[in-house]
Amino acid sequence: MLxxxxxxxxxxxxxxxxxxxxxxxxxxxxxxxxxxxxxxVAISELDLSCKSAVLMEASTGQILYEQNSSEAMPPASxxxxxxxxxxxxxxxxxxxxxxxxxxxxAHAASMGGSQIYLKEGEQMTARDMIKSxxxxxxxxxxxxxxxxxxxSEGAFVDTMNRRAAELxxxxxxxxxxxxxxxxxxxxxxxxxxxxIMSRALIEHKEILEYSSIWMDTIRNGAFGLTNTNRLVRFYxxxxxxxxxxxxxxxxxxxxxxxxxxxTLICVIMGAESRDIRNAAATKLLDWGFANYGLYTCxxxxxxxxxxxxxxxxxxxxxxxxxxxxxxxxxxxxxxLVERKIEIPQSISAPIRQxxxxxxxxxxxxxxxxGRVSVSSAETSEKIGFWDVFxxxxxxxxxx
Numbered sequence: 310m311l312x313x314x315x316x317x318x319x320x321x322x323x324x325x326x327x328x329x330x331x332x333x334x335x336x337x338x339x340x341x342x343x344x345x346x347x348x349x350v351a352i353s354e355l356d357l358s359c360k361s362a363v364l365m366e367a368s369t370g371q372i373l374y375e376q377n378s379s380e381a382m383p384p385a386s387x388x389x390x391x392x393x394x395x396x397x398x399x400x401x402x403x404x405x406x407x408x409x410x411x412x413x414x415a416h417a418a419s420m421g422g423s424q425i426y427l428k429e430g431e432q433m434t435a436r437d438m439i440k441s442x443x444x445x446x447x448x449x450x451x452x453x454x455x456x457x458x459x460x461s462e463g464a465f466v467d468t469m470n471r472r473a474a475e476l477x478x479x480x481x482x483x484x485x486x487x488x489x490x491x492x493x494x495x496x497x498x499x500x501x502x503x504x505i506m507s508r509a510l511i512e513h514k515e516i517l518e519y520s521s522i523w524m525d526t527i528r529n530g531a532f533g534l535t536n537t538n539r540l541v542r543f544y545x546x547x548x549x550x551x552x553x554x555x556x557x558x559x560x561x562x563x564x565x566x567x568x569x570x571x572t573l574i575c576v577i578m579g580a581e582s583r584d585i586r587n588a589a590a591t592k593l594l595d596w597g598f599a600n601y602g603l604y605t606c607x608x609x610x611x612x613x614x615x616x617x618x619x620x621x622x623x624x625x626x627x628x629x630x631x632x633x634x635x636x637x638x639x640x641x642x643x644x645l646v647e648r649k650i651e652i653p654q655s656i657s658a659p660i661r662q663x664x665x666x667x668x669x670x671x672x673x674x675x676x677x678x679g680r681v682s683v684s685s686a687e688t689s690e691k692i693g694f695w696d697v698f699x700x701x702x703x704x705x706x707x708x
Contacts, residue, residue, distance in 0.1 A: 355596065357589045360559065360579025361500040364597050366637045367508055367565070367572035372501070373597055373637065381480040381497040382578060385553030386423065386446045386537075387561045388488030388496070390506050391469045392455060393442060393551075397513040399458045400435075407436040411457045413449065420448040422489055425532060427453060437527045443519040444534040446552065448487040455486040462486055476509060478502035490557045500576040507550055507563045507574045517565070520549030540564055540587055544594065550574075552586075560586040566594050571603045571637075602640045604678075606648060606671065608633040610686065614652070617666060622658030622689035631669050631683045638673065646673050652683055658691040 357376060364374035372378075399405040411434070413427035423446040427433070438454050441447040455465035462485065469483040480499040490496050510516055523542050525534045536542070537552040540562075549565040559579040566573055575593050580586035608631050611617075616626035629652070638646070652667035660666070667683035 355592065357577070357593060358580060358585050359577045359589050361576075362578070362589065362593060363500040363504045363574075363576045364593050365504040365508065365574040365576075366597075366601065366603070367511060367574050368603070368635055369637055370505075370508060371637045372504075373573075373601055374593060375501065378501040379480055379499050381482075381499050383490050383493070383496060383555065383558035384488055384498045384503060384578065385490065385555040385558035385561050386448075386488040387503055387551050387553040387563055387576075387578075388483065388486065388498075389442055389446065389451050389553075390503065390510050390551050390563060391473065391483065392451050392465075392486045393439065393516060394506060394510045394513075395465065395468055395472060396435075396439060396454050396458060397510065397516060401513070405435055405458060407434065407439075409435045409457075411435055411438050411453050413453045414456055416462065417449050417453040417456060420452055420487065420489070422448045422487075423537070424449040425527065425534075433527070440519050440522075440525060441527060441534060443516060443551070444522055444525060444536050446537050448489060451487040473498075473502070473506070476505050478505050488553055488555070488558070490555050500578050503561075503563050503576045503578070504574050507565065507576070511549065511565055511572070511574075516550075517548050520551070520565070521547075538562065538564070539583075540566075540590060544591060546598075547594075554583065562586055562590055564590045564594065566598075568598050569602065570605075571598070571601070573597045600639055601637050602643050604636055604638050604643045604646050604671075606634045606646075606669075608681075614650070614683070617652065617685070618655035619660060619689045620655050620657045621692050622660065623692050624687060624689035627660060627689050628686040629666060629683055630686050631681050634669070634671060634679055634681050636671070636679050638678070642673050646671055646678065650683070658689050660685050660689050662686060662688045 361377040361380055363378045365372050410432045413429060413431045415429045418427045418429045425441045425447045427449040438450040441450040452462055455462050459465035459468060465486055466483050473481045481502045482495050482497055484493045484496040521541055523536050526532060540547045546566040546568040547564060548567060550563045553561045560583050561578045564575040573594055575590050577586050577589045580589055610630040611628040614629055617629045618626055649670045656666055662685055664685050665682040666685055668680050669683060670680045671678050
């Protein structure tokens with residue numbers, strides 16, 4: 310009899326233990342994103358051997374990881390990301406053409422460090438100078454481009470700082486175009502700011518064409534260029550962007566890589582060696598691609614949404630539409646996204662083209678992750694007396 314009672318007590322105890330775990334697992338299931346986020350912070354003690362780091366998703370600008378990301382420190386040649394951005398914006402504005410001939414000044418030719426050994430008075434196309442800066446981190450070519458665009462390196466540096474402020478780079482101050490810091494007093498930026506300007510630069514797709522090249526030549530094949538970013542050759546999906554190293558800065562890099570339609574920007578600053586820098590970037594990129602992905606919903610129009618009725622409008626119905634929506638989510642959450650279209654049955658005139666008439670709300674496990682406006686694709690003015698009269702008269706004639 311005593312043995313039976315012991316058995317019953319054991320069974321009850323086992324059931325109690327099982328039941329007590331259910332709320333824990335349920336709570337974690339309901340807050341899957343939060344749990345992953347907590348894990349991300351824990352891994353953020355990712356043991357990266359560098360002074361600071363950032364991982365950003367390029368299409369949204371969302372920061373997935375950061376370590377000491379706002380501290381201002383010397384960036385070495387990663388500076389040239391801003392130089393290249395201003396050069397590409399000058400091309401876009403029609404102020405510079407890829408085939409324009411750039412003449413090297415004595416100042417440009419005097420640059421040390423990484424260079425293509427420009428001679429004073431030597432001419433080269435803007436295209437070849439840009440390639441030299443992107444692939445081989447040529448300090449002399451960076452200065453020559455800056456002087457051609459702005460008239461002097463000093464004027465160009467002023468524009469660099471203004472553009473940095475416009476982009477929201479809060480911990481940045483440039484003193485030159487190439488990152489040489491032997492005599493620089495306060496030439497600094499942060500990992501987060503580097504990610505911001507990298508994101509702006511890669512909107513100019515031609516840069517990625519150059520930054521993904523492993524080896525090339527200039528001067529009609531007489532001078533070889535080898536990419537300073539070894540990850541372009543050895544990391545799957547890597548297509549850019551810029552390395553840098555000086556005694557003050559240590560070893561820095563801004564790496565861009567694309568897999569499965571998602572582009573990540575990885576910034577590493579202040580590593581002790583090139584190999585340590587590359588290993589840290591590889592580790593952070595691997596973590597990002599393993600844990601995150603893009604959720605994308607294509608925009609829709611009246612073909613699928615239907616027409617919106619307009620009360621008292623010259624147009625009785627208008628076409629409507631909403632844009633595409635993209636966000637970064639943990640991979641397990643992407644399939645759990647739900648979309649709710651909130652549109653009224655009708656709207657009163659007047660209504661203007663582009664005016665919001667509703668919303669599409671995106672949620673994941675009950676948590677809102679974003680929304681976009683549903684807008685009118687047409688204008689419908691308020692109907693007047695004579696418009697009503699004409700409409701009635703037309704119907705009368707058709708009877």
